[in-house]
Amino acid sequence: MNHRRDGILRNEELKHHLPPLTRLSAGPVVVIECVEDIPCNPCVQACPRDAIVIEGDINNTPTVDYDKCNGCGLCISACPGLAIFVVDASRADGLGTVTLPYEYLPLPKKDEIVSAIDREGNIVSDALVTRVVDSKALDRTPLVSIEVPQQYVMIVRHFRCKDGRD
């Protein structure tokens, strides 16, 4: 199976697009799940630290200088494909956070418990909402940070509010 057959990215396809393990454990960092050559580059301009580069042709996929990236998340809502996430797997308490774009209603509230969901739409765990940002600058692509067991930070890519609505 590859993603062109079922829409799911697997580690095999993702591995060239992920931060190294040492960087993951050092603090929040961006994960850009953009693996196809499509003409698009807003992420490059969104990054205040010039950590995201698209070399040459605008069709190329972005590459990240993970040393420059500090996980600020300004690129997340800039991505038309909603393919950018910030993960933090640096904590010692076994918990991690995933910050993701969320264009659905209702928007959860801070401290709400939601169901964390993987790339295939399966619920993998409960998650605590730690931050919700819906500023004007985000132009209706709010950012939600959720806390999940640390081993899930590279698995969880969505969540659902507990009342069943997406």
Next chain:
Amino acid sequence: MKDDVIICRCEDITYGEIVEAIDSGLTTLDELKRVLRTGMGPCQGRTCSRLISRIIVERVGGEVADMKTLLDRPPTMPVEIGILAGEGNEE
């Protein structure tokens, strides 16, 4: 495909009727239009021409590419005849 599938929804013409006409020797959109009225509805064949071209190719071979389109005569939209005759301009 089942015979009773509607292909030209404006004129209510089915796959079966079209196949029968093609098999009787009508192999262009224009000929089918004259006999079956396919493409003569208010949508002027926008909805059905592409499907009918495919059925023709499926029955008699050839290429959809060589099919002459129906959409080359004005008006592009169904209009009341009176309007074209100038009755609509009430001032």
Next chain:
Amino acid sequence: MRLTRHPILEFDRGREIEFEFEFDGRRLLGFEGESIAAALHANDIRVFRESVRRKRPRGFFCAIGRCSSCLMTVDGIPNIMTCVTPLREGMRVETQRGKGTIPLADLSSAGSPPPEPRRDSDDGATIPLAIVGMGPAGLSAAAYAGRMGVETVVIDENLVPGGQLIKQTHMFFGSREHYAQIRGVDIGDRLIANLESLPVKLMLGTTVLGLYPDRTLSLLAGTRHMQLKADAVILATGASENMLAFENCDLPGVYGAGAVQTLMNVHGVVPGKRVLMVGAGNIGLIVAYQLLQAGVDVAAVIDAAPEIGGYHVHAAKIRRAGVPILISHTILRVTGPDRVESAEICRVDDHWQPVPGSERKLPVDAVCLAVGLTPNCELAFQMGCRQTYMSELGGPVAVHGPDLETSIPGVFIAGDASGVEEASTAMIEGRLAGLAAAEWLGAESDTDELARLRDEAADSLKTLRAGPFGAKAREGKEKMLSSMNEDKAGTQ
């Protein structure tokens, strides 16, 4: 059901009014100015008419006045296209049976007169440049021709400018010059803003019925029929959705993807509770996402092809929301007494044939078709522009070169009408066509500037088509060019 809240859109509805449905004078509520079809749909009425010969129930299908499925009797006049006719207070709307005795009425002869086109041009006038279509291609063409000082009229049948953009709630791709990261609905506003202080007039609510070899356009605005003569013409008429045939495909509840978008994103009415999407290209994937955002369940997205056609990022959004994408699957039939109650799908083999035993019934109340587009080239063909069939570009198209000029000098074609692509390429093609028209008209402008803008646009187009997803358009355009050159060599 009407949407009261939406994550992206706010619905600016008119006054709530009453109208009558059927002879028994059932009174329903709707909003003034929304389409009759949307108002009926919001009242859970799906059957609009009985088909002409077989008396089959029909609802609306295209929502843009192209398919005739939605014809009803309004205030006693039959054959009213309810999907494009605005609702008025006290209207009497009846199911139409059979053909109706009065000839097909135009879209606004029922009820009160339609809103006047914003700025009208004089009947029978001649203008240097007429542009048909106010989508991204037409508006960009107007901006660039206008910049070169060309007096221009842009015409569109809709009451709001923007073409396809007015239904697109998602952010667009590309780079800054293509308005990347901005939502489609907002790009139209920016394109209009670009026209500020340019010699460009907009004629909305006006359909171009015909285009004649002497460059006369025959126009219809409401019930007013007009003529306009132009020295040069740019056709930016977009593309129409393809139909798919299967058992009961004419049952109310089977909609084109564009119709679903119009209903949902323009009128704020959802098409159903649970939808099957047919087509996993970008449009199918995006509209599936938009359905989820509107709180509608998507049972599955299916596609007969052995691969997902659209961008992975669009597929990923709906997959993580739990929507399955089934490739090598097709729809066999929909069932229901007078509206869709279920859809049957099955697997197809390598030869696109249904695999026996793989049938599956999905309980859905709507099916949305996103199975491709065909360029709208009728006007070019009417005029006598040479046509060719280019499957890479979506079907029969008017032959054109890199400057978008057709086989008739001074007649240009741009955007989806010249080959189905994207808004970003449509904008650039529009710019090129606008510049080429200006040059053809001998506009008194800075020729260096014109050449610079043209080179810039040509480069940008090349870049946009350089990737794997641009390959089809690239090949189609190249094939057309080489056939054109061969033709030229042949006639010399």
